Amino acid sequence: MAKTGRISHTQLFVGSEGSGNLALAVAFAQYVNCTNQQETDSCGECPSCVKFDKLVHPDLHFTVPTISPYKQTKELTEDWREAFLKNPYLSNYDWLQTMDNNANKQGNITREECRDIISRLSLTSYEATFKTQIIWMAEYLDTAGNILLKLLEEPPLGTLIILVANNTEKVLPTILSRAQTVKIPKLTDSDIEHALQTHHQCLPQKASDIARLADGDYNLALSLLEVEHDGYFEMFSTWMRFCFGGKVEDLQKWVDELSGSGREYVKNFIGYTTQMMRAAFIFKYGDPKLLRVNEQERQFLIKFSSFISEHNLGQIIESLDEAVVSTERNANLKILFLNLSLYIGRQLKGGQKAA
Numbered sequence: 001m002a003k004t005g006r007i008s009h010t011q012l013f014v015g016s017e018g019s020g021n022l023a024l025a026v027a028f029a030q031y032v033n034c035t036n037q038q039e040t041d042s043c044g045e046c047p048s049c050v051k052f053d054k055l056v057h058p059d060l061h062f063t064v065p066t067i068s069p070y071k072q073t074k075e076l077t078e079d080w081r082e083a084f085l086k087n088p089y090l091s092n093y094d095w096l097q098t099m100d101n102n103a104n105k106q107g108n109i110t111r112e113e114c115r116d117i118i119s120r121l122s123l124t125s126y127e128a129t130f131k132t133q134i135i136w137m138a139e140y141l142d143t144a145g146n147i148l149l150k151l152l153e154e155p156p157l158g159t160l161i162i163l164v165a166n167n168t169e170k171v172l173p174t175i176l177s178r179a180q181t182v183k184i185p186k187l188t189d190s191d192i193e194h195a196l197q198t199h200h201q202c203l204p205q206k207a208s209d210i211a212r213l214a215d216g217d218y219n220l221a222l223s224l225l226e227v228e229h230d231g232y233f234e235m236f237s238t239w240m241r242f243c244f245g246g247k248v249e250d251l252q253k254w255v256d257e258l259s260g261s262g263r264e265y266v267k268n269f270i271g272y273t274t275q276m277m278r279a280a281f282i283f284k285y286g287d288p289k290l291l292r293v294n295e296q297e298r299q300f301l302i303k304f305s306s307f308i309s310e311h312n313l314g315q316i317i318e319s320l321d322e323a324v325v326s327t328e329r330n331a332n333l334k335i336l337f338l339n340l341s342l343y344i345g346r347q348l349k350g351g352q353k354a355a
């Protein structure tokens, strides 16, 4: 797009969490403003690039979700720079956690912020070819976002607006229709493996295990790198045995151990469990070649898959998805997992009967 010179003034970069949609939006803005563009990337050395690298270019503007008492991104400029530079693949959840979000409030892009966008884009640029406004989590532009429609349709000359979203279904249709959509594909396992080995000195086997679990989400891969994930399989196989056995004392002990491991670990563990449930289903009904499991997991699935059927898979996955949300919202983990265990136990027994 940059090379043909036909750059749409309003674009929407859509990609799933951890795909790098935000990172790519910043890189794209840097590239179109680089004064010494290279074949496949910015030069990294011209005055414009130097400022972009630190996010201090006067013509680069961000709008990101905020929670009260904050109303505008400009109140959080330094925090935002620090968070993005530390991890350009960060999730909305990670970002909101940097604001003492103990109550787990949902983020928002406020009316005040929208007015601020309009006023700053009405001023001429300082030095850039493209004065750039990046709006991250365009999903949060609710009705307040409608005051931006005219601007999105016809931004001032030399202005580039990049909206970034994970899910177009949650973006206002009036906004969708005014932006050119650019789909950002999920990262491949080998991309993630390569990055973990190159940038984080991760050993090949571990990099491959993490890439498989992360399923294209580089941010998740980074958090898996931090937590000790080698214990997931043990934790999971014990859990399933206890769920099926249904003994409350066993479950209680297991739940105590899990809930002492921290919310980040718990979230990733639920992700692992979801993946194993899907794997069991594929093992039974699908093409085992599609399975992304290691040998130990494959052995486990031989027996376990007989408990998973088309009748219970959806229900189990749904309960796990809900558990992720509850974990993020500070639910009591002991109660949550005890209930979940009993529920999954019933589902597994039902699955066995159905089979």
Ligand SMILES: [Zn+2]
Residues within 6 Å of the ligand: 033, 034, 035, 036, 037, 042, 043, 044, 045, 046, 047, 048, 049
């Ligand atoms: Zn440059």
